[in-house]
Amino acid sequence: MPLNRRYVLGGLFVLAGLLASVLLQSVLGTVFFAVTVAYVLWPLRRELVARGQSRRIASAGATFGAFLMALFVFVPLVVVVYFRSDSLVALLGLLPDDLAISLFGFEYALTLEAVSEFTILVIERAARRAATAAPVLVIKVTVFVFLVYSLLFYGEDAQRAVIALVPSAYHDAARALNDRARETLFAIYVLQAATALGTFVLALPVFFFLGYEAVIALATVSAVLQFIPIVGPSVLLAGLAAYHVAVGELLRGVAVFLVGGFVIALLPDVLIRPRLARQTADIPGSLYFIGFFGGVLTLGPIGVVAGPLAVGLFVESATLLSRELHPGESAALADDDARSGESTEGPSDSA
Template sequence: MSPGLSRIDPLVLLFVIVIVAAAAVAFWPLLDVVIVGLSLAVVLLPVHRALSRRLPGAVAAGLVVAAVVLILLLGSGFMAAVLAQNAQYLDHILQTIFDWVWAPAAEQAIPLPIPPEQIAGWVGEHADTLQAGIAGFAEAAPLFIVKICVFFLTLYIGLLKGDTVRDRLVGHLPTALKRDIGRLSTVTVDTLYAIYVVHVATAVITFFLALPFFYFLGYGHILFYSVMAAVFQLVPIIGPSLVMLFLGAFALSQGDARGALLVALVGYPIVCALPDIYFRPLMMGRRASIHPVIMWIGFFGGLAAMGIVGFILGPLFMALLVAGYGIAVRELTRARTLPGERDPVSNLTKL
């Protein structure tokens, strides 16, 4: 053990761990937004460093947070404007699907494969659950506002003090351990970049793929449908598949077999599947440098185990696991190398 580490009082270390654990338990309802805020701060730290060369650190952090707020407001405002302009059309679609479900005798509609009585029974069984969910959302509104405030405050302090905290912690570690921590730090930044930046880039790609499809579909309101597809691409797991399901039901309710086939055979493969199956793994693999299948295990496993925050922590833990495996293999290889014998790993790197 390094002399520096051997001088650490175990009781002091245990006391610090207990304080951190107690804080995590006390702030558990807010831990998800704290994690998201800190992870986004890691991705935006290069922007903060660039601004800090010309401005004070606090001002630079404030400008980055203000830019994030502005982007979110502009994006939300644009989406709200698109929805407002197409409100009557959306109401028409919903009414058409509703009439198709509850009055399937319309001549132009393709018959519903499920009896209306069965749908009514399903709706009745889940009505109470839906009402409870709406009531719970209304009750959670104050906490949601608090979470938004905590998110932006965490983002600000993460930008302002992130580099300082890292340097102070890592600066006292042994040289060999610093190298391994640096490797894990690089993996963390690359993985978070892949999660955030690639996620947004995939939504942008979905938008441009959706434009020609909805043009050829012939239902009009091309911008509306394309924006909805891009927005739903930002929703983990669900994606724009919900938009395609909605459009498929609308096509069937109008008796438009051509539209239903286009949605199923063209819209879903190109607008929904192609960005997720091809573009997302391609862009993630280039930055995160781990197999896309491992990233998908992290996405699905994280969501199942930790909820929405698992969309970030799941891939991050998998990436750190792979990096830890690489470090362990390197150390084991080095330990087996005899004195005076050249390290086979270093030989390979020179080829």
């Protein structure tokens, strides 16, 4: 195939992609998450095929595994709310009928009836919005599942099509970027799960020493809320602090908000994410930190994945450029890494 014809077809491919992104912009987030999940599930699908399963069964099994993982994230929250609903009602019953708040010389009087009416109004509005968005959500979930399955089923064809558009001299760079994207996406989802688990572990002693009875339930809710960008466990801690202030426990409310906010809401993002990012995706912790929060603040929920992924591809591009500009130094560094690996493994082959 002539090179000019390849460039023309590649340009048509890019234009068609841009046109599709404009026409399908309402589901772009769903498509993006589906592509990233398919990237993460690809090794599982390939392993199932290697064990003798057909492409159809392997793709369906990997997709079903992703569905189970999603249920595993949100089912604990539903279970906690179901079994602790009586305790929540009992806590609300302890609120005083009248609450006076003094700020900057002004006094504000709140009644339990007014707070209840406002809460009911907010819940009703949220319920109406959820009912209105439910059909759209069902459609997006259906698109997500079918797209993940299709990407897994036709994965080899898609890879060959993309590689064919890349000139042969750049195949190594394309494969390096592809590997970096897969490793980064795997690390992102593993980091999210590890951060939620770390949040659960850190929340247990905090809620215990603060005198709460439902320690496991509160720690579980904190861990699940870690999957919600920006908000996270902070909304739970703010609600607990507001409740303690309402019942006259000012010091306890301040302790929950400050101590809990530092240990439960802040420490997992500061300690767990950067450390594991360096170990799993070979991304400096500071760059991952910037990518995570920058992506969330710029793109919203999709930035949880898009931000670190952009940072990972940037790091890999810088590595490729460095190797191209300084091939001798890259070869020397590779030899040093190989020698250090041999020294740590020991003389096992000599036996």
